[in-house]
Amino acid sequence: MDTRQKRPQSPGLKWRVRKDGDIPYWFADAAAVKAGYPVKSANLANLAENPEQLIARAQRLQAEMLRWMSGDRGPATRFDGTFKSLLEIYETDSESTFRKVKPHTAISYGTYLRKMTAHIGPRRIDECDGRDVNRWFKQWKESSGLGAARMALAVLKAAIAFGVVCRTKGCADFQTILRAMEFEALPSRTWAPTAGQVLAIRKAAHAAGRPLAALCYAIQFETTLRQWDVIGQWVELDDARPSAVLAYGKKWVGPTWAAIDNNLIMAKVKPTKTEQTTEVTVSFDLSVCPMVCDELDQIPTEKRVGPLVINTATGLPYIRQSWRNAWAADFKAAGLPKGMWNRDLRAGGITEGGKAGASKDDRRKLAGHAKEETTEIYDRDQVEAHRRVMLARKTYREKNVQ
Numbered sequence: 001m002d003t004r005q006k007r008p009q010s011p012g013l014k015w016r017v018r019k020d021g022d023i024p025y026w027f028a029d030a031a032a033v034k035a036g037y038p039v040k041s042a043n044l045a046n047l048a049e050n051p052e053q054l055i056a057r058a059q060r061l062q063a064e065m066l067r068w069m070s071g072d073r074g075p076a077t078r079f080d081g082t083f084k085s086l087l088e089i090y091e092t093d094s095e096s097t098f099r100k101v102k103p104h105t106a107i108s109y110g111t112y113l114r115k116m117t118a119h120i121g122p123r124r125i126d127e128c129d130g131r132d133v134n135r136w137f138k139q140w141k142e143s144s145g146l147g148a149a150r151m152a153l154a155v156l157k158a159a160i161a162f163g164v165v166c167r168t169k170g171c172a173d174f175q176t177i178l179r180a181m182e183f184e185a186l187p188s189r190t191w192a193p194t195a196g197q198v199l200a201i202r203k204a205a206h207a208a209g210r211p212l213a214a215l216c217y218a219i220q221f222e223t224t225l226r227q228w229d230v231i232g233q234w235v236e237l238d239d240a241r242p243s244a245v246l247a248y249g250k251k252w253v254g255p256t257w258a259a260i261d262n263n264l265i266m267a268k269v270k271p272t273k274t275e276q277t278t279e280v281t282v283s284f285d286l287s288v289c290p291m292v293c294d295e296l297d298q299i300p301t302e303k304r305v306g307p308l309v310i311n312t313a314t315g316l317p318y319i320r321q322s323w324r325n326a327w328a329a330d331f332k333a334a335g336l337p338k339g340m341w342n343r344d345l346r347a348g349g350i351t352e353g354g355k356a357g358a359s360k361d362d363r364r365k366l367a368g369h370a371k372e373e374t375t376e377i378y379d380r381d382q383v384e385a386h387r388r389v390m391l392a393r394k395t396y397r398e399k400n401v402q
Contacts, residue, residue, distance in 0.1 A: 008051040010058040059249040084121030090159035112155045126170030191340045193348035204333035218291035220345040223284045231309045257304040288390040356396035358389040
């Protein structure tokens, strides 16, 4: 019998094979180590025979690492006029807008903050001007690409904006300079998957034993919901949103089967991109979605419990990397064109609606591009908009998809 299946599992916890018995170790994430996290690993051999304490210790180590990555690194930094001190304040101040950035984005921001600190940290803000920024942007682009340069610029602008809020010397003037400047923009994405391509990737997911991934692709394409609004996401335990799904030292928030009623109405979904701004909710009639209905027909009623989309290999909702791996495998097996991303499924759905003749207003409502409509009247109108768009798309497919 393979005893490895009985070993305690926790993020970062791994076992090393030894002649006198396997030894548990906790390892920091590669991104954290690269960012300078001081604790790369911890030998937990003394807890090998105590699973509860072993998991608790591993989870604490993981939590400390994540807290460090989020910017909680000790005493507050005093501003001394340099970009280094400003960037540290932006990352660590409890009132900073950095605290409102989503967890996975915060890790990316942290990486760029450290790169900028190494590059421009010693420079004084009140001694730099737009010509300096142009040089920096050019260097960032040459070393890491236009996308990375744009991201670094966005993080720099966010830090400067917080500096303005804190009335730190030089930030207001520097923000005026940034607003007067124009930088090379990324080209707009042009991929819009077709119904035929979505059918191919659904088949690939089924062939790989991932039927709920196929359901996710269908929902994304026919409702235009974003990826994270279908599969949910893992967040820190102190996140204010309620959850009954705990694992990996985190909790999961996202749609469950309870969000779909007996009439196949998926009601009042609050897109993560707008939950802290407009708070728009969207609702959908899945009964008019052919692809979604095809997938639902293959899922027994008794299995429609808990999170809507789970990783069949773990019985839990997908973590970020596992979902990426699943999409990459299905994408390759389906033979989709290089450069197409999972998030393009949303654009594909909206584009198909346009080609089918659905009104621009209906497509706007379907995508949740509203500002204040959160009443029951809006909910009903939004569902009707979804039905009209899907009717047009169904007719379009019948004429154009063989």
